[in-house]
Amino acid sequence: MSNHSHDAQHPLNAIEHAEGNVVFEGIKAIAQGFATVLKHHPREAVTLEYPEVMPELSDRFHGRLSLLSKSDDTDLCIGCQACARVCPCDDLIQIDMHRDDDKKPVVTRFTIDMGRCIFCGNCTEVCPVDCIKMLSDFELADYSREALVLDKKDLTLSGQESDEWRAKRGYTPTVL
């Protein structure tokens, strides 16, 4: 027995507690059901036919990871390893960096294995320079696992693209 079986106010028990004749109340209820279904027949379908029509996604959509650049196309990433440490997927993010003569950080390797990413977004939260971000690109399928390991070249957006991204979100970077 489910919970509504003794609840007189529950809509599923409407017929049992109807005032009028139960046969006519039942016919009325079925007719109302028909009317509701028929009302939906002429309505426009809400389906978006995906390959032809792209869905409108939220700005906060958790899609492909990418590295933003400074406006002059230089790297924003400082190689601090914060994203790699906070990542729940073990060694998903791998970063090699060294410091140049001016003690400025130089990132030589930055790879993300998108095939294992769970799109939790922790890396984007923790990044101290707001460099690693998620785009709304969700078409990530490829023919092999190796092809899903994106390197720094694949991940990095150009200065112009990064500026567009920041402008779209009304976003003030912490460090530039």
Place this chain on the structure above:
Amino acid sequence: MNATASFEIPTLAQLLDPSFHFMKAIELWHQLPDIVPIFLTGVVLFGMVAVMGQAAAVVMVLMERKVLSWFTQRKGPNRVGPGGMFQTIADGVKLLTKEDIMTPVMDKFLFTLAPAIFLFPVFALYAIVPFSESLIGVSLPLGLLVLFALSSISVIGLVLAGWASNNKYSLLGGMRSAAQAISYEVPLILSVIGVVLFTGSGNLKTIIEAQSGGVLHWYGIMLTPLSFLLFYVASIAEVNRVPFDLPEAESELVSGYNTEYSGMKFATFFLAEYAGLFVLSALTVALFFGGYTSPFGGTFMQNYGLADAIIQAVKLPAIKPLLVNGEQIFWMLSKTYIFIYIAMLLRGTLPRLKPDQLMGFCWKFLIPLSLINLFMLGFAKQFSLSFLADGFAGSWIYLALAALVGICGVGGFCHFIDRQFKAQVAARYHA
């Protein structure tokens, strides 16, 4: 036409005239020995039934998917062909080429036999459906009896499928279908007896001719709307459609009797279900909605001299039956598809019944109601015989009396059901 005339060499003008070839063909047809036209007619009719059964099912599967998707504001199948038109054909090819899986614990002979037993009675039913005054397989004096005899055979196929699968879900589905089909056969037959009572014939063509006077002469509208409702509800249950689809209740029995079926055998079940829905919708139209006659009585071709005008224009008197029958097929098919649409509307609206509700609805509601209905119709028939002799004014008295008896009978029954139901609910809540 003498023998030498048929060997004359035709002139070029004759060869270019299509009506010449048409007349020649008719002439040849009449010169054939009697057995050849009879045999050919049989072959053509069988081919037609097979093709129409398949084609109707193919169209209806697509229609079902499209219509249900429109009800739920989706697009339905839309990838194969323009607007998804060839989806069913693609599905059919897929099912044909699929592996036919049989587990070692099955009764292989019965497992293979079951779809055939389910399918053939349904296809045989096409023979008695009058699609037009000439396009009818066999016009039997007791066509209705054949209808009920054949439609009861199908259920053996379902029970066999359930048994031979050696699977508890399948067996439950098969047993449910047996109980359901046997129960709902009773109101199905009782509701049709009223029509037979008024027509005095079990021949579907005679029944249609009796309603050929237009909408007001249709039994489902004026004379026995209750019979029509009972027949339609029972026939929906007979073809195991929502809300009576317990034999294949996918949310409780996986897929019921056809759980273990795959490939072409599954397709056969699928085909037979839709063919059955088509036949029963066509019979609803034939019994209660004037069959192949137009809503304004007769056919436009005959009533308004349309056929004669067309014959005058193309100068081919032989095509008159073609024109009339064509229009009749049009009316028959359009009315049938309206009822198929209603069956889909039912599927889109109503939830499935529980087994006890299903049985209770039939034995405690439909059967008593159809008995009362039959009694009322007998009463009305008796009054019509004694009053109609007095002319038009008398027939109105008969109508008023019949309506009074009808309202009293059905009203009284509904009141009784209401009292029973309220007592049950009260007992449950005070216990």
